[in-house]
Amino acid sequence: MADIAAPAYRVIPIIPALKPGAMEGVKSFVANDKIQEALGFPGHLVEDWHDRAIAKMGELLGKYRSLKVYMDACVHCGACSDKCHYFIGTQDPKNMPVARQDLMRSVYRRYFTLPGKLFPKLVGARDLTREVLDEWYTYFYQCSECRRCSVFCPYGIDTAEVTMAAREILASVGYGQKYSNEIIGKVHKIGNNLGLPGPALLDTLQGLEEDVKEDTGIDVRFPIDVKGAEVLLITPSADFFAEPHIDSLIGYAKVFHATGTSWTLSSMASEAGNFGMFVGNYEHLRKIAMRIREAALELGVKRIVIGECGHAWRVAYSFLNTLTGAGDGADANDQFAMLLQKQLDQRYKQPMHICEFTWDMIGKGALSFDKEANDKHIITFHDSCNVARGSRMGDFAGGQFEIPRNIIKAVANNYVEMSPETTRERTFCCGGGGGLLTDDLIELRVKGALPRMEVLQQVVDEHGVNFMATICAICKAQFTKIMPIYGFDRRMVGGVHQLVSNAIRLGAK
């Protein structure tokens, strides 16, 4: 780690010079048999991987009409080529979104189109060789599925979906990624990504109650497995464990306390994150999501609220309804989904983001703040990709951009925006999303953070910004790790509810 230097900021941020093959040696660890088999995948690369991979691809093309459209629609206009943070930071041409997708598109043409079957060389079609398969593994695990490139694609090709499909095919032939698949295994076995067992969680929460009491003199509770609570809070397990994540957890607890809302965590569903999405596997996505329904039914809660986790909110906002029945759209024959529909209080959005919850309460006058408590901070906001481009908040377009900013402005006096080319739907990935937040990819993570660090540097220089707020556990962990390499203090990054926590008035109100 120490020998990975931050790339120099670009003088003029234009398309960088190409360095072919620059990242071909950066490959995240492959999952071992134990990790693979726990998820029902083959333990190692199967002998007939070629045929099985093509068959799997055929299956996905049949199942996901979108994938077929994305394979056919690209005209290589190049609009996406310089929009990827990994391409900008690594200069490897295969990290251009169009080139990354073409790793799969060339194979698609060879096996699934007539010209590709007849005249492969003329249409850029390739056999799926072992080298091609290795290339898939390398470069589809250098994409964070952030979908920034998709914003600029005139055809609206969802490049993340191509990455997900590639990863699904790889895992199905025994070529899965250690980091993501190990984590999925831990969720199934222990209940959360970290593998934090119930007693450790309980101990941590008790410790937090003591800490908050010491800081504020007030008994703010961190309840877990409380039947009949109104709100079930589903939050990333990093919120129980890591810095600065835990400060936002304290913020949520204070909001619930100050508004007199009865709430609970669940030891069974002690994870908001859902890496099933990252590896493109519907069965695991659904199984992980199902824990939320199970916990909600068991605890009899009226509302489901999701903590600061980017991709969890995408899963919750976009998929939880059909996956579990939280929200509209569940299968009428799914008895438990119907049960959940009836149980949840439909006067509220289901599920709801913690930022929506807090903003609603601010609007109702149920919260008040000492904004001066945040005066030491000059704050900017980093939009997290899955929230920005995969979801929404509130009941107006762009709510996912406005609501977190509104909260920051309600609890602090000093707020500055970063360059509009890099915020809201055009936000850059932190460099560690989509299943890449692992030490074996640290070089990629450092380089991929370049465009965000460049514009952060601008507001630091021009406005003295000393705090970058974000609402994603991955963003928080990634920035804490890589910002020191760019010369920033790791404590410069934190959650929106960390700022809420600093300023909220408890008790009297």
Add this chain to the structure above:
Amino acid sequence: MASIEVDGKAYETDEEGYLTNLADWNTEVANYIAKTENINMTDQHWEVVNFLREYFEEYQIAPAVRVLTKAIGKRFGAEKGTSEYLYGLFPYGPGKQACKIAGLPKPTGCI
């Protein structure tokens, strides 16, 4: 599987040098791993490493950074109960680096 060799005995590790078997750990192994991490083990380092093993035995996971700082502060003096102090001892992060030396599995997730 990768392995390390300490005093003529081989110990299985994962790709990043974390011990595979908790029971393989001993002070020589800890010192060896510390050296590969460019850490010179002092009494202060041992306080943290021993606490991590104790906590792991009870809870089957490493403590949260906050739990760790609080416990170290309580036990060994308030001046040691800060994350700056722990990062000073283990620059790559007390969570991951101290766990590695303590022979505990690497905590992974969104951390």
